[in-house]
Structures are given as structure tokens and as C-alpha cells.
Amino acid sequence: MTKAIGIDLGTTNSVVGIKKLETDIIRNAEGDDLTPSVVGFQKKKGLFGSSQFIVGRPALDWMRQDPENTIVSVKRLMGRHFKDEDVQKALKEKHYPYTILALSSGSLHSVAVLLDGKEYTPEQISSKILEKIKKDCKKELGEAVEYAVVTVPAYFNDKQKHATRIAAAQAGLKVQRLLPEPTAAAISFGVDTLAEGEANTILVFDLGGGTFDISILTIVDGRFIEQGKGGDMWMGGDDIDVIIRDYVYRQTELENEIDDLSGLIEQLPTAEKNRFTADLKNKVETAKVRLSAQDSAFVEILGLLKDEDGDIVDIEVELSRTCFEALLEPFVDKCVELTRKIVESIDFEPDLIDKVIMVGGSSGIPIIVRRIEEIFGRDKILVHPRPMLAIAEGAAILAHRLADYYECPGCGQNVSKSDKSCENCDFDLMKNLANTGVVDIVHTTSHDYYLELEDGSGDLLVEKNTPLPFKTQGTFKLMSNEQRLAHFKFYNRVNDDQESIGDLWLAFDDPKEGLKPDQDSDKKRSTVQLDFEIDINNIIHVSAGLTEQDEVRASRTLSRGLADEKLFLNLEHAINEVNEAKNGFYVNIDFLHRAVGIARTINGVIDPDTGEESDAAILEAERQQQVARELVEKEGAVMGEIYYAEAFIHGYGHLLEKNNQERLQAKIQHLKDKNDRGSATSILAASDALNDEINKHGALLAVTDLDNAASLASVENPAKAPRYEKYHRDVHEALLKGETERFQRLMSEIMPEVNGFLNKQSKKELHISKGIQK
Numbered sequence: 001m002t003k004a005i006g007i008d009l010g011t012t013n014s015v016v017g018i019k020k021l022e023t024d025i026i027r028n029a030e031g032d033d034l035t036p037s038v039v040g041f042q043k044k045k046g047l048f049g050s051s052q053f054i055v056g057r058p059a060l061d062w063m064r065q066d067p068e069n070t071i072v073s074v075k076r077l078m079g080r081h082f083k084d085e086d087v088q089k090a091l092k093e094k095h096y097p098y099t100i101l102a103l104s105s106g107s108l109h110s111v112a113v114l115l116d117g118k119e120y121t122p123e124q125i126s127s128k129i130l131e132k133i134k135k136d137c138k139k140e141l142g143e144a145v146e147y148a149v150v151t152v153p154a155y156f157n158d159k160q161k162h163a164t165r166i167a168a169a170q171a172g173l174k175v176q177r178l179l180p181e182p183t184a185a186a187i188s189f190g191v192d193t194l195a196e197g198e199a200n201t202i203l204v205f206d207l208g209g210g211t212f213d214i215s216i217l218t219i220v221d222g223r224f225i226e227q228g229k230g231g232d233m234w235m236g237g238d239d240i241d242v243i244i245r246d247y248v249y250r251q252t253e254l255e256n257e258i259d260d261l262s263g264l265i266e267q268l269p270t271a272e273k274n275r276f277t278a279d280l281k282n283k284v285e286t287a288k289v290r291l292s293a294q295d296s297a298f299v300e301i302l303g304l305l306k307d308e309d310g311d312i313v314d315i316e317v318e319l320s321r322t323c324f325e326a327l328l329e330p331f332v333d334k335c336v337e338l339t340r341k342i343v344e345s346i347d348f349e350p351d352l353i354d355k356v357i358m359v360g361g362s363s364g365i366p367i368i369v370r371r372i373e374e375i376f377g378r379d380k381i382l383v384h385p386r387p388m389l390a391i392a393e394g395a396a397i398l399a400h401r402l403a404d405y406y407e408c409p410g411c412g413q414n415v416s417k418s419d420k421s422c423e424n425c426d427f428d429l430m431k432n433l434a435n436t437g438v439v440d441i442v443h444t445t446s447h448d449y450y451l452e453l454e455d456g457s458g459d460l461l462v463e464k465n466t467p468l469p470f471k472t473q474g475t476f477k478l479m480s481n482e483q484r485l486a487h488f489k490f491y492n493r494v495n496d497d498q499e500s501i502g503d504l505w506l507a508f509d510d511p512k513e514g515l516k517p518d519q520d521s522d523k524k525r526s527t528v529q530l531d532f533e534i535d536i537n538n539i540i541h542v543s544a545g546l547t548e549q550d551e552v553r554a555s556r557t558l559s560r561g562l563a564d565e566k567l568f569l570n571l572e573h574a575i576n577e578v579n580e581a582k583n584g585f586y587v588n589i590d591f592l593h594r595a596v597g598i599a600r601t602i603n604g605v606i607d608p609d610t611g612e613e614s615d616a617a618i619l620e621a622e623r624q625q626q627v628a629r630e631l632v633e634k635e636g637a638v639m640g641e642i643y644y645a646e647a648f649i650h651g652y653g654h655l656l657e658k659n660n661q662e663r664l665q666a667k668i669q670h671l672k673d674k675n676d677r678g679s680a681t682s683i684l685a686a687s688d689a690l691n692d693e694i695n696k697h698g699a700l701l702a703v704t705d706l707d708n709a710a711s712l713a714s715v716e717n718p719a720k721a722p723r724y725e726k727y728h729r730d731v732h733e734a735l736l737k738g739e740t741e742r743f744q745r746l747m748s749e750i751m752p753e754v755n756g757f758l759n760k761q762s763k764k765e766l767h768i769s770k771g772i773q774k
């Protein structure tokens with residue numbers, strides 16, 4: 001295994017660490033510990049310039065020029081629906097100058113951002129950040145990194161975790177583990193190093209740039225058990241910056257006797273306004289950071305802003321620590337209140353908390369630390385000397401622990417994960433691991449998981465707070481024996497709302513076979529078996545098969561919002577529409593077999609290993625859906641026609657002249673080719689051509705009808721079957737012997753009845769069932 005790193009993929013900043021003997025933060029190409037989680041797009045300039053993505057500090061600088069093409073805080077959008085409260089809030093309150101929209105090619109609700117007019121998913125943007133991290137690590141370490149522990153907020157749901165995993169895969173990183181940020185923080189402080197049987201309850205206070213996360217964990221024997229989580233997803237250092245900025249505005253207005261400073265800024269030409277706003281944000285943030293260590297700081301922007309008369313308005317505001325703390329009071333009060341609330345919510349007293357770990361950049365602010373100390377007592381508070389680095393350090397420690405090889409703490413030689421002691425220096429690795437390592441992290445499900453049944457009710461598969469990994473099995477009944485499709489619809493229940501998490505479609509058999517009435521009792525299908533599995537990373541694997549025919553099986557990893565979901569939804573709608581339309585039997589049979597093919601195609605849209613979408617499969621599924629829809633509209637029953645023509649050739653072809661035989665074969669083949677690849681129009685044209693050809697053989701066709709009626713009757717109306725079979729035998733004999741008169745007599749006796757029977761058959765309704773029941 002190559003080097004394994006720990007990555008804190010933060011909303012504002014990303015940090016990467018590596019543990020050898022000590023845990024180190026790896027500097028990026030700019031020489032910084034922090035890589036701003038910002039991605040910009042620089043358009044081609046001049047003849048030889050090229051368009052490129054820029055990430056980190058350069059992108060943050062780029063924001064001054066082109067805020068609309070600079071993506072910040074993409075973590076907020078990861079794994080979210082377009083309609084999510086958070087996304088809508090970001091849109092409505094115009095949090096970001098870039099464009100957020102619903103992904104046009106994804107499932108109905110996926111989110112995308114625009115860079116230079118092109119849509120990117122949050123995963124793609126995140127992967128750009130991870131790509132830079134990976135590249136910079138290689139430069140700094142002199143060796144490629146391949147494996148990483150990536151941290152995610154404790155509140156991240158399955159979709160958000162999945163999106164993070166996809167982002168890492170796209171950046172070419174193999175994720176050893178997605179680690180909750182509070183757990184990473186605990187690991188970095190070593191508060192998990194306890195004697196056997198001893199338990200520690202810790203509160204992790206993580207106040208970052210845009211989010212405030214509080215978690216309470218109990219650690220016992222290397223297991224991390226989540227007790228509660230809370231905070232505010234829209235609270236952090238950015239808000240403090242706004243508080244300072246507003247103060248700076250007010251002071252400047254007072255000093256310069258201006259009524260509306262923000263109005264003046266609005267009036268600046270766009271380029272200048274962008275520069276001014278970015279400069280101000282920068283200076284305000286610098287002043288804030290200074291105030292954590294010093295008694296006062298300055299915000300100064302000279303010569304950029306003019307008033308109505310064209311006179312320069314300089315910004316020159318001094319801010320003392322005392323003044324800053326007074327301004328911050330409401331903000332700090334809210335932090336304190338949220339912290340108390342989470343402790344209460346799990347029926348705890350502050351006394352029961354053993355340690356409070358303060359991480360995230362904004363935990364560097366002394367007034368915040370003091371107020372938290374007041375709740376829990378000073379001796380319990382642990383503040384990281386550089387609180388922004390703690391989480392990456394914890395991730396690095398776990399990455400190291402999970403690596404196949406790691407360095408012996410005794411002598412630094414490589415030892416294998418399975419070694420009990422070091423070959424080189426005899427160091428007791430097992431004992432060391434138990435004392436210092438993370439033995440196990442207990443992840444639990446954050447929601448209930450259900451399977452939707454035909455009657456609309458939900459079958460509970462997994463309960464909230466179930467430890468992961470988790471596996472369950474269930475047996476479900478099909479709605480009918482003739483069913484060719486089973487649709488498994490999975491959903492979460494989140495605050496009483498049903499949130500779809502994906503579908504599995506099981507298609508049963510070869511489309512051709514299904515045109516014949518099912519006579520083979522061995523192939524009875526009545527129940528399906530479902531395996532449902534959530535792995536340690538919250539990835540859901542589902543697999544279903546026919547109980548009676550285990551080789552008929554479909555398996556997949558739920559993709560959560562990729563293109564296949566939209567395709568599945570279209571298929572579901574199309575089937576429902578066809579069922580309501582009351583088409584003829586053969587039209588529906590035709591559609592059913594197309595639906596089976598479509599389900600199979602969609603099952604191949606997502607690569608099970610990389611999670612990538614196959615454009616070819618998406619296009620093919622779309623073609624098939626389009627064809628199926630148009631054929632239903634035009635009452636095409638092409639599958640039936642092919643089957644009929646082939647039965648005709650098989651039974652009576654030898655009675656035709658050779659060139660007629662060949663022409664018929666060619667027309668069948670042509671129709672099959674079109675059916676496999678063509679549009680609905682070309683399929684219908686080929687079908688007309690085949691019809692014209694086959695209709696030339698009227699008498700023999702009638703015999704084929706008789707033959708078909710006989711086998712249909714054996715299933716549908718067994719009393720009639722022997723009579724049709726007898727006639728068929730006699731007719732066939734007359735035909736072979738060339739007894740024209742007898743042939744015609746027999747046919748005129750039986751065909752009116754046969755035609756009536758077949759006609760009735762073609763008008764029968766066929767409901768396409770896809771549901772399952774308990």
C-alpha cells in the first residue's frame with residue numbers, strides 16, 4: 001500500500017495530514033497548511049492561453065475578478081436535492097455569487113453549479129479540491145498518495161456521504177474510511193486512549209467558517225458511540241466577519257458623515273465593486289484573526305471608494321478587543337445556548353462531560369473559549385493550538401492505523417497491520433494499538449429505511465441508530481405469476497417525509513420466451529428474495545432474485561441521484577400510463593418486453609466499481625424508452641409480429657418456394673435489426689414491410705393461426721384445445737398430401753371460431769404488474 005493521508009474536506013478550508021512517527025500537516029503547493037475549499041475557472045486568454053480550473057488560494061484570489069465563476073462552500077451542496085431547505089436558503093438569500101441550479105441531466109432533484117456556462121455537480125467541484133490535495137501531497141512527499149481517510153460532518157446523511165465518496169473516486173483517491181469530523185477531533189487529541197473498560201464522554205465543539213457542529217461522543221474500549229449532535233448549519237466565522245464589516249460600515253459612515261455606505265459600494269462599476277468587496281472581506285477576516293492574539297486591529301482600504309461628489313472615502317477603522325467582544329456578544333450567547341441545548345437534549349448535565357474539545361478556526365477566539373469554560377470548568381477544555389488542523393490530524397492517525405503497513409513506533413521500520421510485535425526491535429505492537437489506536441468506530445444509521453410495497457405501505461428494513469455494517473433479508477410475494485418485473489423502491493423517512501434513496505428493478509426472463517403463454521410449471525415465479533446491506537460507509541448494496549430461480553438476480557449499489565434514477569422514474573411512469581390506457585393484449589405484451597429490456601439497460605448505467613455513469617447506456621435507455629412510448633401510441637405489436645413470423649417460417653417455411661422463404665427471412669432479420677437499434681418510425685416501416693411479405697401467404701397464415709390458437713387454448717381454454725389440435729393435425733395432413741378440397745373444407749369449418757377466439761384473446765387486458773407485497 002502506498003502512503004495514506006487524512007483529509008479534512010472542509011466547507012471553508014481543507015487540510016491534509018499524514019502520520020509517520022509524528023502526525024504532520026502536509027503543506028500545499030503555495031506553502032500553506034490550509035487549502036481554501038474554493039474552485040474557480042479561468043477562461044482562455046490570448047492566443048496561447050488555456051482555460052483551466054484553479055483551486056485553493058489562487059481561486060480565492062481569482063474571486064476578486066470573477067466571483068460568478070468561483071465556487072465556494074460547495075460542501076453545503078454535496079448530496080443535496082435542489083429543493084433542500086439549505087440549497088433554497090443559499091439561493092434565496094443570495095449567499096453565493098455563482099449560479100446554483102437543478103442538474104439538467106441528472107435525476108429530477110440533483111444540484112449543479114455553473115462555471116463558464118457549464119454545469120458541474122458538487123461532486124465534480126469537490127473532486128477538483130481533492131485532486132489538488134493529492135497532487136500537492138505527491139510534490140511535498142515525493143511519492144504518490146493513493147489512500148485516504150476523508151472526514152465528513154456527523155450530520156451528513158447517506159447521500160452526502162456517498163457524494164463525498166464519489167468525489168474522492170473521481171480524484172483518484174481510494175477512501176479507506178469516511179470518518180465523522182468529531183471522531184477525528186477526538187482521535188487527534190488522543191482522548192480515546194483509555195484504560196480497558198474506562199469510558200470517556202466528550203463534547204466536540206467545532207466552530208468553522210460557515211458551520212457550527214456540536215457532538216457528544218462516548219468512547220469506550222476504542223469504540224466511539226455517538227450520543228447526540230446539534231449546532232447550526234449556517235453559523236460560523238463568516239457571520240463574525242459580517243458583524244465586523246457592519247461595524248466598519250457604521251464607523252466609516254459616522255466619520256465621513258455618509259448615510260448609506262453600502263449604497264456607494266453598490267454604485268461602483270462591477271469590476272471595482274468585486275475588488276472592493278473581496279478586499280474588505282479579506283481585511284475584516286485578517287483583523288478578526290489578529291484580535292484572537294492581539295488587543296487591537298485595523299481595517300483599512302484607501303483610495304478605492306468615492307462618495308456622490310466624487311470625493312475619496314477611505315476606510316480606516318480601528319477595532320479593540322473589548323469592542324470586538326461586545327459586538328460578538330449575541331453570537332457567543334447563541335453558541336453557548338446551542339451547546340447547553342445539546343447537553344440537555346440527551347438528558348446530560350455539564351458535569352457528566354469529561355472533556356470538551358474545541359476545534360475549527362473560530363474556536364481560536366478567546367471570548368468563545370472563556371464562555372465555554374464557564375459551563376464545563378476550565379480544566380475540561382482542550383483547545384488545539386491551531387484548531388483548524390485538528391480534524392485532519394485525527395484523520396491522518398486513522399489512515400495510518402488502517403494502512404496495511406505502518407511504521408513501528410519503536411524503531412520506524414515498516415511493520416504489517418497483522419504483526420503482533422516488531423521483527424526488528426521487538427516492540428509490542430498489539431499492546432500499543434490497544435492503548436493508542438482506534439480499535440473500532442461504531443457508525444449507526446441516521447434514518448429508518450423502508451421498502452415500498454404495492455399497496456403503498458412501507459416495509460421497515462432497518463431502524464434508525466442501527467450499528468453498521470448491517471445486513472437484512474426479506475422474502476416478498478409477486479402480484480401475479482405472469483409478472484416479468486419486480487420494482488423495489490427504497491426510501492428513508494426523514495422528519496415524517498418520505499425521501500427516495502433509489503430503486504432496484506429485477507427483470508425475469510428472456511423477452512422472446514414470454515410471448516408464449518407460460519406452460520412450464522418449473523418456471524413458476526411467486527416470490528422474490530431481497531438482500532439489503534448498508535456498509536460501514538453507509539453505502540447501500542441491494543440484490544434481489546427469484547426464490548424459485550436463483551440465477552435470475554439483479555444487484556446494485558444505490559446511486560443516489562445519478563442519471564439512472566431519472567430513467568427508472570420514467571420507466572415507472574410509462575408503465576403506469578400503459579396500464580391506465582387499456583391497450584390491446586399484444587400492444588401491452590410488446591411494451592412489457594420492452595420494459596424488461598429497458599430495466600436491464602438502466603441497471604447497467606452506473607459502473608458498480610467507480611460509480612461513473614455510462615453515457616452509452618444512458619443514450620440506449622433513452623432510445624428504448626422513446627421507442628416503447630411511440631410504439632404504444634401507434635399500437636405497434638412488433639415483438640408479437642416477430643414471434644409470429646418466426647413461428648410461421650419454422651412451421652410452414654418448407655412449403656414455400658425458396659426465394660419466398662429467403663425474402664421472408666430477410667424481412668424478419670431487417671425488422672429485428674431495426675428493433676434492436678432503430679427509431680420507432682423505422683421499426684414500424686420494417687414491420688409494415690414484413691406484414692406485406694407475410695400476407696402473400698394467406699392460406700398458410702391461417703394454418704399458423706390455427707396452430708397458435710391450439711397452443712393458446714391449452715392454457716386459456718383447455719376444453720377447446722383438443723378440438724383445435726385435431727383440426728390442425730388434419731389440416732396439416734391435407735396440406736402435405738395436396739388435398740386441396742379437404743383442406744378448404746376443414747378450414748372453413750374451424751376458422752370462424754378460431755378467428756373469434758384469437759380476436760377475443762387480442763382484446764384481453766394485460767395489466768403490467770411490477771409491484772411486490774408482503
Ligand code: ADP
Pocket residue numbers: 009010011012013014207208209210211236237238285288289290292359360361362363364365387388
Ligand atoms: P471549515 O471547517 O468550515 O472549513 P475552518 O475550521 O477552517 O472552517 O475555520 C475557518 C474559519 O475560522 C474562518 O472563518 C476563519 O476566519 C476563522 N479563523 C481562523 N483562525 C482564526 C483565529 N485565530 N481567530 C478567529 N477566527 C479564526
Ligand code: MG
Pocket residue numbers: 008010011206208360391
Ligand atoms: Mg471543519
